[in-house]
Amino acid sequence: MGSTESKNKFKDFLLSQGLKSTNQRELILEEFLRAGSHLSTEELYIRLRKKHPRIGYATVHRSLKLFAQCGIAEQRHFGDGQARYEASDHDEHHDHLICVSCGKIVEFEDPRIEALQVEVAGEHGFSIERHRLELYGSCADCSSIT
Amino acid sequence: MGSTESKNKFKDFLLSQGLKSTNQRELILEEFLRAGSHLSTEELYIRLRKKHPRIGYATVHRSLKLFAQCGIAEQRHFGDGQARYEASDHDEHHDHLICVSCGKIVEFEDPRIEALQVEVAGEHGFSIERHRLELYGSCADCSSIT
DNA sequence: TTTAAGTTGAAATCCGTTTTCATTTGGGCG
DNA sequence: CGCCCAAATGAAAACGGATTTCAACTTAAA
Ligand SMILES: [Mn+2]
Ligand SMILES: [Mn+2]
Ligand SMILES: [Zn+2]
Ligand SMILES: [Zn+2]
DSSP states (O other): OOHHHHHHHHHHHHHHTTOOOOHHHHHHHHHHHHSOSSEEHHHHHHHHHHHOTTOOHHHHHHHHHHHHHHTSEEEEEOSSSSEEEEEOOSSOOOEEEEETTTOOEEEEOOHHHHHHHHHHHHHTTOEEEEEEEEEEEEOHHHHHHO | OOHHHHHHHHHHHHHHTTOOOOHHHHHHHHHHHHSOSSEEHHHHHHHHHHHOTTOOHHHHHHHHHHHHHHTSEEEEEOSSSSEEEEEOOSSOOOEEEEETTTOOEEEEOOHHHHHHHHHHHHHTTOEEEEEEEEEEEEOHHHHHHO
16 A cells, blocks of 8 residues: 555545544645554654654544554554554555564564464364464574574 | 462472462362463452451452463453453363453364464464464354344 | 561552543644 | 534543562571
8 A cells, every 4th residue: 555545545534524624634634654664653643743843642542543443554562562563555464573672573474384374274164364473583683693 | 281280380380489388279279270271360250258258359460470481370361351261171272262242262173274374374474382373253142142 | 475577467558550631733624 | 704512632541450569477507
């Protein structure tokens, strides 16, 4: 999903829900799309405050929730205790590799793992709605430093 | 790992760390092992309080952390915002199927998925230390009710 | 026993998240 | 345009689970 596409989708969402287009929401969305993925509310807020000191944390928080509702962002939780958001850049699902040393996050997708998940769930009578797969370890850079 | 084995392992751990064996720790460990798995601190505390109203929440919390440190328990986080603990009943790793409707948790282990995880990580230069795989959906009972 | 170190429980504190509320703003309507 | 009101905003308060503080108490070694 491109940047323009996301913005349009958000505008449509606001209209459809009887919500209003505001300057803050535009600024926040813009910065969210500009910034790298997997940002926490706090991180995005700090970035925004540099150029727009009057924006409140609560508004950033509420906007991110709207982005998620509308489908242009997704909330994630990697065990550090705070929610992170990433743009839904494509329709494809992906999982994450996380370096426990430097914090780097790499995305991946493996159809074989996905298929096995469905199979295993089926064996237990479950139908899967969603899943979470996170691999924690050392990235190449951090391994070589050792 | 049997109940007696866990108790011994914990005693050894306390000794080795210069910590003390106390009545509370024994009661808490006993109830932890007796109760079903995946209990939150709060849930264990409530169970304990019925027979032993003088035990404090903080002590339950601290004991669970000790159990985890010592290796007889593991902390888990399933997206409901609170930590859960389970006894390390066996040395084998396992993942979880979680019913979003009734909350049932089923454990599973699939060597094929585990192998693929290592393979995928390797392709990205990562060496895995640990992982988290959770499948959320509807269990057989909840699916049939629909 | 005596004593030092560890433990306990109640209450306070932490910290990310969410809500409250007085005030401001967006945008439909005349 | 201005009016009006529902929605949005930002500062501050509230929330909730995890963690810490601290004075009183317990453990176990001497
Ligand atoms: Mn991602
Ligand atoms: Mn389990
Ligand atoms: Zn790294
Ligand atoms: Zn169920």
